[in-house]
Amino acid sequence: MCKTSTPSVPSQKERRPSRASARISKSGSKMQREEERDEDEIVCLGESFFIDRDYQLTTFNFGPHVLNLLCLHSASTDYDLTGQIVWPGAVLLNNYLSQNAEILEERSVIELGSGVGITGILCSRFCHKVVLTDHNEEVLEILKKNIELQSSSRNLSCGDNAGIPLLFETVESILRFRSGQCTFILAYVSRAKVMDVMVIDEAVHHGMDVKEVKDTRSIISNLEGVIFEITLKQTSEL
Numbered sequence: 040m041c042k043t044s045t046p047s048v049p050s051q052k053e054r055r056p057s058r059a060s061a062r063i064s065k066s067g068s069k070m071q072r073e074e075e076r077d078e079d080e081i082v083c084l085g086e087s088f089f090i091d092r093d094y095q096l097t098t099f100n101f102g103p104h105v106l107n108l109l110c111l112h113s114a115s116t117d118y119d120l121t122g123q124i125v126w127p128g129a130v131l132l133n134n135y136l137s138q139n140a141e142i143l144e145e146r147s148v149i150e151l152g153s154g155v156g157i158t159g160i161l162c163s164r165f166c167h168k169v170v171l172t173d174h175n176e177e178v179l180e181i182l183k184k185n186i187e188l189q190s191s192s193r194n195l196s197c198g199d200n201a202g203i204p205l206l207f208e209t210v211e212s213i214l215r216f217r218s219g220q221c222t223f224i225l226a227y228v229s230r231a232k233v234m235d236v237m238v239i240d241e242a243v244h245h246g247m248d249v250k251e252v253k254d255t256r257s258i259i260s261n262l263e264g265v266i267f268e269i270t271l272k273q274t275s276e277l
């Protein structure tokens with residue numbers, strides 16, 4: 040599915056040296072000296088210690104569409120840096136979109152939580168205009184680089200976005216703004232049963248109709264994935 044096409048750039052993982060020092064008071068006892076030494080053993084781990092920028096130019100194939108993108112191949116230790124890798128859900132979504140490209144033709148697309156941008160960039164091959172979003176500064180940096188990497192990125196742009204707990208609020212606003220003419224395509228890969236229920240409940244709570252797209256259930260990285268088409272319920276149905 041994906042292969043590294045160029046050698047990786049040198050790792051920029053940074054490890055700041057620990058500032059360990061022992062201050063021994065002339066008059067203090069051995070115990071006092073040890074306590075003071077413990078207090079003074081400060082290990083300074085800056086933010087950069089947790090950030091891996093060892094991005095690799097990687098080739099992805101979705102049917103006839105070939106995408107070259109910078110990404111990590113394993114997630115950073117920081118839970119908030121999930122966007123540096125390509126997720127199974129994105130692979131599921133891109134396979135679906137490449138097989139059903141006609142649903143994107145002449146459309147404008149906003150992608151919420153783009154990560155390295157693999158889905159938005161694929162969409163830009165078919166769409167009128169695509170806006171990719173993410174809330175993480177570090178992820179936005181690599182997203183912007185990936186947009187620049189594309190030979191034709193005129194219809195691609197990068198925006199900021201508010202909260203994933205707010206995902207369905209954002210989706211609802213967009214759908215209402217377009218008076219129900221929009222469809223939200225959700226590539227959902229199940230990681231926990233509780234999440235499966237939450238996603239559907241949240242959509243229903245926001246007055247949406249969730250339809251599983253036929254024949255889209257598949258196994259992605261040992262997990263079950265499915266495509267949902269989510270639209271606003273017609274007023275008469277509410």
Ligand SMILES: C[S@@+](CC[C@H](N)C(=O)[O-])C[C@H]1O[C@@H](n2cnc3c(N)ncnc32)[C@H](O)[C@@H]1O
Nearest residue numbers: 122125126129152153154173174175201202203
């Ligand atoms: C699991 S990753 C998926 C990235 C990409 N869509 C993919 O499937 O490969 C979730 C992404 O959503 C972004 N994200 C999380 N919370 C967000 C928020 N509140 N607003 C915007 N983006 C958010 C994260 O920074 C991350 O890039």
